[in-house]
Amino acid sequence: MSTALDASYIPELEQEVLGALRVSGDVKFLPGSLEPAHFIEPLHREIFASMKQAARQYRSVRLDLVRNVLASAGDMDAYRKTLGISVPEYLARLASGTARGVGGLKDSIPAMLHQWGRFFVGQEAERLLLAAADPGTSPAELIRTAAQSFDEVSSTLCRGRHRKTLHTIAEASEDALSAVAEAMQRGSGLTGTTWGLADVNRATGGMQAGEMIILGARPSMGKTAVALSIGIQAARADAVGGVISLGRGAR
Numbered sequence: 001m002s003t004a005l006d007a008s009y010i011p012e013l014e015q016e017v018l019g020a021l022r023v024s025g026d027v028k029f030l031p032g033s034l035e036p037a038h039f040i041e042p043l044h045r046e047i048f049a050s051m052k053q054a055a056r057q058y059r060s061v062r063l064d065l066v067r068n069v070l071a072s073a074g075d076m077d078a079y080r081k082t083l084g085i086s087v088p089e090y091l092a093r094l095a096s097g098t099a100r101g102v103g104g105l106k107d108s109i110p111a112m113l114h115q116w117g118r119f120f121v122g123q124e125a126e127r128l129l130l131a132a133a134d135p136g137t138s139p140a141e142l143i144r145t146a147a148q149s150f151d152e153v154s155s156t157l158c159r160g161r162h163r164k165t166l167h168t169i170a171e172a173s174e175d176a177l178s179a180v181a182e183a184m185q186r187g188s189g190l191t192g193t194t195w196g197l198a199d200v201n202r203a204t205g206g207m208q209a210g211e212m213i214i215l216g217a218r219p220s221m222g223k224t225a226v227a228l229s230i231g232i233q234a235a236r237a238d239a240v241g242g243v244i245s246l247g248r249g250a251r
Helices: 013-022 042-058 063-073 076-083 087-097 102-130 139-161 171-185 198-204 223-236
Strands: none
Touching: 013 087, 013 102, 042 063, 042 076, 063 076, 063 087, 076 087, 076 198, 139 171
């Protein structure tokens, strides 16, 4: 695979990320903080863009789906000439060649972004050098645009250390509507786990995954009894939970 960049470019960093995502096939591992532009190799950029498109359309990044999206957006024959092998074979090699796997994305994504940041800063420095050679250039404007660019790199590198999901607000809304439709089909009206309290179920749709629920009231108002009742009803609905009461002495 050819690149116009110098020898300090390490393609294996990008290949590791793409390979791990290919192994998983699951959109939940696709980081929302990562963009196609963060890949230096143009083909890797196209592959990742196809992964994101497949995730949006099919909620999956399976090999066949990514290949189909890539084929609809690019020239597969040109890719074959660039690689020396077919695109499906290259995608398969990415998956088989991953050293860290899905569990290593927390390390491989920051490493890849570190490389992107290094090249981005270098390119920005070259642009500044050329602009500064023009006597008509405003130093204040150079400083302002450079600061914006460097802030962008810094922000991206920070986000890369705290991997986010791919979900946008629109996608989260779509998932919520799908959950409501499924609840209506089941006839329960619940999108989560039952409270064991009909009125609260109707108001909330049940206890949802990832929520932190706080029962608040004055002392001796029955909070522990209510929590126990909710826990028992949730357990009867095949949910797993536990109840911890600090009691009066834990102040």
